[in-house]
Amino acid sequence: MYISQLHVEHFRNLSSQVVPLSAKINLITGENGAGKTSLLEAIYFLGRQRSFRTAKPKELIQQDKHYFRLIAKTAEPEHQIGLERKLDGHNLSFQLRIDRQPQKSPAALVKIVPTIAITAHSFRLIDAGPAVRRAFIDYGAFHFDSDYYRHWQHYQKALKNRNAALKQKMTKSVIDSFTPFLSSYGEQLHRTRTAYFRAFKPLLAKHLRALEFPFDITIRYTPGWNSDNNLSTSLSNHYEQDYRLSHTRFGPHRADMRLTVKGGNADNRLSRGQQKALILAMHLAQMDLIGEYGISAPLLIIDDIAAEFDAEKRNHVLHYLAKLNCQMFFSTTEADFFDKEIRSLASLIQLKSGAVI
Ligand SMILES: Nc1ncnc2c1ncn2[C@@H]1O[C@H](COP(=O)(O)OP(=O)(O)O)[C@@H](O)[C@H]1O
Ligand SMILES: [Mg+2]
Structure with a gap:
């Protein structure tokens, strides 16, 4: 399974946009504050229905908006997943559709989109x-x-x-x-x-x-x-x-x-x-x-993949990960950190002020 595209709406600082995704390595780059972690967080939210950096889903809703929505298209197998969290007064409603069918519980989604994330919080x-x-x-x-x-x-x-x-x-x-x-x-x-x-x-x-x-x-x-x-x-x-x-x-x-x-x-x-x-x-x-x-192959998210590793370790890790047979999302401030071979395998997603450029 992989996500072929993700439509984000009012999630953190991300502009409302459709982000096409590669089946293998997606390298997300951009300056501090561009929205790299937010994009990874949106993908994680699809798989886990929660964030890796906050226990308060309200914080995920863009400032001055009252809902966020994520619509993902997956391939192998094909599904369309729609997820929305909306503020109704103090109440935060949750809506999930898989292939347009409303779901009472996210259990089916958890099985369809197994998601593994390594972030600054993983040291816990x-x-x-x-x-x-x-x-x-x-x-x-x-x-x-x-x-x-x-x-x-x-x-x-x-x-x-x-x-x-x-x-x-x-x-x-x-x-x-x-x-x-x-x-x-x-x-x-x-x-x-x-x-x-x-x-x-x-x-x-x-x-x-x-x-x-x-x-x-x-x-x-x-x-x-x-x-x-x-x-x-x-x-x-x-x-x-x-x-x-x-x-x-x-x-x-x-x-x-x-x-x-x-x-x-x-x-x-x-x-x-x-x-x-x-x-x-x-x-x-x-x-x-x-x-x-x-029931499906997991997605791998690594936020700030270069952090903590020296140049040699970084490349060693990257080449090891590149052999995995799954969809990967790695963020970094500098795509130049990685050698040519990795860059030729990866598709680059450049973010600036919340928008893919
Ligand atoms: N709910 C929100 N609404 C609007 N902007 C937000 C919200 N939550 C966080 N931000 C802002 O989003 C920006 C991007 O953050 P982040 O994704 O952590 O950037 P990066 O990982 O690229 O350094 C930050 O400037 C942050 O202040
Ligand atoms: Mg970040």
């Missing part, structure tokens, strides 16, 4: 708390196992109910009534995540090697509870503690993955450039699995 995968890494695992697992999302929804619902019962200091029998659901869906999530990691690890190692990563990285999935016990035993073992603290302390909602290098945490043992290479390898491994188990 290494240096922020576990929620960011769980979201990364969940996105991979969502494409890896078609039942995962359903299990995840059931688990979240049971967790919310049990936590509400704990908070309201309900009787033990009421609190325990959520346990069978919670543990059965929780175990399912754990099984999928375990299988996902088994497939993920060798792919990560392969990409790290190809990127000439200088250290051994150990990546360890932690399920969120002591999985020597099944989840239902763990829940009953911690019942008193959960009751006192008014929430469920252990379970897949506390899962994480630990990245260690040279016996310490990756965030303080790696240079920024090495962190970027590690993040890139993790996303490439995730893309491989989406390509294998998902």
